Amino acid sequence: PSGPTDTHPQHCSPRAQRAPQQRDTADLKHGLTEIIDYWVKKVGESPEKEGGGRAVRGAHAKTFGVVRAEVEILSEVPAAYAQGIYAKPGRHDALIRFSSSSNHLGPDAQLGPVVGFAMKMFDVAGTKLVDDEPDATTFDLVLKNSxxxxxxxxxxxxxxxxxxxxxxxxxxxxxxxxxxxxxxxxxxxxxxxxxxxxxxxxxxxxxxxxxTQVRNPLQGTYWTMASVRHGDHLAKVRVAAVAESAANVIHRRLDLGNGPDVFGPALVDELRARAFDFDLQVQLCTDLKAMPVNDTTVEWPEKLSPFVTVGRVHLPRQDITTANPEQADALAFNQWRVTSEHRPLGEIMDVRRVYSESARIRREINNQPQREPVSADEVLSLPGRE
Structure with a gap:
């Protein structure tokens, strides 16, 4: 890990951000009601409007691939970064869903180059902040290549x-x-x-x-975009492709005009050929004016606080076409499926609580179980790894 030491005196604390986080709670409550109604209607209409006869997600509708992974929480991380689940070195099985950020199905060229990286870690202890399954042993990171x-x-x-x-x-x-x-x-x-x-x-x-450029998903960097609590600090989180892994891709350039599906087949080819790695990194807030909590349109300057590696995400060589399609489709990812030490912050993260309702409606329409999987093996047909 690189970056500031754990004695850095200027890290923003969760207490410090309370004042700028507050906005009109009545407006927020009314807005959330309207947003939930909008998403419920959209997901309910999606079996017909998207033409597949099944309900799709209100966002990130098209899956490029569901990938087995292992997350290693590193030791000897500076104390300010070794917070919450990152304070205990160890390994967790995980699943990653690569997807289009669009709320539609269709050709990749039509949906665009913005890609989602949603990761579900297993066997993570602690009460989660989602309302429906607080006792689930999963922990989600919902990221995008912006x-x-x-x-x-x-x-x-x-x-x-x-x-x-x-x-x-x-x-x-x-x-x-x-x-x-x-x-x-x-x-x-x-x-x-x-x-x-x-x-x-x-x-x-x-x-x-x-x-946002068209890139091989295994060469990308993916951010939380909004901020989260990081134990005693405020932070943003990202995963970034390890340079050596990114340099080994087969498909160095993707042309979305080559067919309706480009990202998905590229993932299949790459992961059949070799393993890939990402660094799991944390950026701590050091200046609430330059690194605001509520204004998610503002990129936090790395010159004020660099990203520090706290873990490694390993994608073993695998055939991702063997995933159970029904189980993979039923996966639900939510920014609030975290422990209190990693609580999402700011108004937009409050808005994104609607993911729970979207998942509930989608699973109900598709006759899928309304629960979290307990392991990666439950979702994937082949449990082996290399």
């Missing part, structure tokens, strides 16, 4: 989700449609006063669209 999110408030989240759901309709109208998309994004589809226009969200959207 360091920032594209909404800061529940109010903005709702209209941005709706615009994102209709991106194809906007772009089908060419330049005129694209201009309308930007105008609707900025003004909340005409609902916002000019003083409250979503400038930060629009800039984050444009930056993400401009900077």
């Amino acid at each position: 360091p920032t999110f594209i909404a800061n408030t529940a109010k903005h989240y709702l209209f941005i989700e709706d615009i994102g759901d209709r991106v194809g309709d906007y772009l089908a109208r060419g330049r005129t449609g694209f201009h309308q998309l930007l105008a609707d994004y900025l003004t909340g589809k005409g609902t916002l006063e000019q003083s409250g226009w979503a400038w930060e969200e629009l800039f984050a959207f444009v930056k993400t669209a401009a900077e």
Whole structure:
């Protein structure tokens, strides 16, 4: 591990962030109700609208692959970083779901280059913060290949989700449609006063669209985007492909125009050929103004606080086509399936509690069990690893 030592005097504490975290609780409660209604309706309509006859996730609808992994929590990590589950060196079996961030199914070229990396670790002790299964022994990290999110408030989240759901309709109208998309994004589809226009969200959207490149998923870096508690500190978490692993990929360049499915077949080829590794890293907050909790459109500067490696995520060589399709589809990932030492922070993380309701509706429609798996072997057909 590299970076500041555990005696660094300026790490932000969970107590320090309480004041800037507060916003109008009535507006947040109303916004959450609207968002839950929106997601329930969307997931309920998805069997017909997505054309597959099955309910799909309200976000990250298309799976590229479900991968067996092992997470090693490292020893000799500086104390400020060895917090919560990272304080005890050891190994955990895990599953990783690579997915498109789009809320639709379809060709990869249409869905775009933003990729999700959702990881479920097994045999993690402690009460979890999800309401439905507090005694589950799983622990989730829900990451994406972008360091920032594209909404800061529940109010903005709702209209941005709706615009994102209709991106194809906007772009089908060419330049005129694209201009309308930007105008609707900025003004909340005409609902916002000019003083409250979503400038930060629009800039984050444009930056993400401009900077997110089509990459082999095994060469990427994936962030929490929003902040989380890290024991006595505030943090963001990411996984980053180890340079040596990334250099060994077969598919160095992906062309999404080569067919409807590009990311998934590339994952199959890579993991049949060799193992891959990611570093599990933590960035601690050192300045609440430069590294805000609520403004998820702001990237925390690494010059103020570098990411420090606390673990290694190992993906063994494997055939990911052997996963049980029904069990893999039933997996649910939630930012709140963590212990209190890693509590999600800020308004957008509160908004993302709706993942539980989305998973419940989806599983109900698909006649899937409403529970967490107890092991990777329960989901995958072949338990062996190399």
